[in-house]
Amino acid sequence: MKIKAAVLYEMGKSRPYDESNPLQIEAVDLSTPGYDEVLVKIHAAGLCHSDLSVIDGSRARPLPMVLGHEASGEVMECGAGVNDLKQGDHVVFSFVPMCGHCIPCTTGRPALCEPGALANTKGTLLEGGMRLKNHSLDGLRHHLGVSAFAEYVVASRRSLVKINTAIPYEISALFGCAVLTGVGAVINTARLTAGQTIVIAGLGGVGLAGVLGALSGGAASVIAADINPYKRAMALQLDAHHVIDPADSNAVQQVQDLTGGGVDIAVEFAGAIKALEFAYAVTKRGGTTVTAGLPHPSHTFSLSPAILVGEERTLKGSYLGSCIPSRDIPAFISLYQTGRLPVNKLLSHTIALEQINEGFERLANGDALRQVVSFA
Template sequence: MKIRAAVLQTIGAERPYTDTRPLSIETLDLEPPGDREVLVQIKAAGLCHSDLSVIDGNRPRPVPMALGHEAAGVVKTVGAGVHDLAPGDHVVTVFVPSCGHCAPCAEGRPALCEPAAVANNAGTLIEGGYRLHRSDGTPINHHLGVSAFADHAVVSRDSLVKIDKSLPFEHAALFGCAVLTGVGAAINSANIRPGQTVAVIGLGGVGLNSVLGALVAGASEVIAVDLDDGKLATAKALGASVGFNPSDPDCKDQIRALTGGGVDCAIEMAGSEKALELAYQITRRGGMTVTGGLAHPDRKVSIQQVSLVAEERTLKGSYVGSCVPVRDVARYVSLFRQGRLPVDKLLSDTLTLDQINEGFERLADGKAIRQVILFDSK
């Protein structure tokens, strides 16, 4: 079938993206779903820093690539071997499919699925190969097994979580990445306990979800840290206790003084080595520093090694919020319905597919939290 999709031909385009237009809207050929694959009509897709990191080269991926990984849609057809989804079901995409058989999957850590990591880096589906081509036969790489900036996508069954049909698509899309990653970092990776003090550094869509996750976990104080005063105001409106701008040279000392030596847990979501170093510096003795920000592979972090031992510190990575998607999407949607996880307040704007370059320029400029592309409702 013919579809419209946003394709990245080369990485590292100069800004502003409104002028250089790194993403072109193309008509592509989409093959029908193979074994354990599903054709999904995409209804809403969020613009995420993980997409931006491919555009600007911080997360190198093979091109040409159809971008997009955070989405919600409707099942149209299913391939052989898919028995638990049917046409008409509503689904959320997850950008790390789980094979269910490798060592991490067997340990209950599907975010670290080994075949999924190989496929995602190669630009293929986990079942292997490509389902997207140009009319001349040129294969188009899949972004994280999803390629959601398109009106339709063929994805692995293991990249989908079924959701209730009453959940609006523009809200549902956020649960596939921003909510899983941000809330999961607080609840699963950091295991925040009631009464603990928490700082979140980097207040994009994922970081603000970490703020919400810390609050729902029962943190007594949530400190927001970002270079943008507007995002600090948003965090405080969501329930953060106080905000700090790290451009202030006294930021670290002020946070340590406020918390009596540092927070119990600092969560870094900026994707910057300086942000991670700050997060580590404001973590108390015996505390935990969690990082979910994706920096360029060449970036290095400098920390005081002896403090890991003498202060019994923990420095921990968090990928996809250490989530089990089939479990956690339902849990987080339930919290959303209860009003305890107001992720809808993070929706900055809705766009059309043709406005995607303008949307990424706003994201790169720090002027948006979560923008969502809405597709034809038919």
């Protein structure tokens, strides 16, 4: 079938993106779903820094590729072997397809699925195939098994989580990355318990989801940190207890004064080494620092092993919020529906597919929280 999609042919184009147009909106061919695959009509797809990092070349991927990994949609057709979904079901995508058979999957860590990671690196679906071609009949790669900046997609059944049909698509899309990564890093990776203090460093859509997760999890003090005053103001609107500009010369001291020596947990979402250094510096003795950001692979972070040992610190990475999507997406949606996780407040812009380059320029400039492409 012919569909409209946003295709990336070249990484590292100059900004502003609304002039250089790194994403080309064009008609492409989408083949029918194969075994254990599903055809999904995309209704909403979020713009995320993980897409931006491919556009700017920080995270190299094989090209050409249809980007987009945070999305929700409606099942249109199921391939052979898919017996637990049907036409009309609503689904949210997980950006790591999970085979269910490798050691990480069978030991409760499906975010580290080995076949899923291999497929994502190659830009294929879980079983190794590609279902997209451009006008020259050249194969188009799939971004993280999703490629959501398109009217329709074919995805592995292992990339999909069935959800309640009552939630609007523009909101349910956010659960596929911003909420999974942000809330999951706080609840699953850092293992926040009620009464603890926490710093959230980096207040994009994922970081602000982390703020909501910390509040929902019963944190006694939620301190939100970002160099962007607009994002700090948004954190206050979401009921963060304090905001800090980490660029201030006394930023670490400010946190220590607020908490009596440092926080129990600091989670970094900025994808910047300075943000991680700040998060580590404000973590108290015996505390936990989590990084969920993805800086350029060549960037490194140094620390003193003597401090790590002598203060019994914990430094952890978090991917996909250490989530089990089939468990956590419905659980987080339930929290949203009861008012305890108001992720609708993260949605700053709803745009058309034709405005996607403008949207990524807005994201790169720090002028947006979560933008969603709506396929009305």
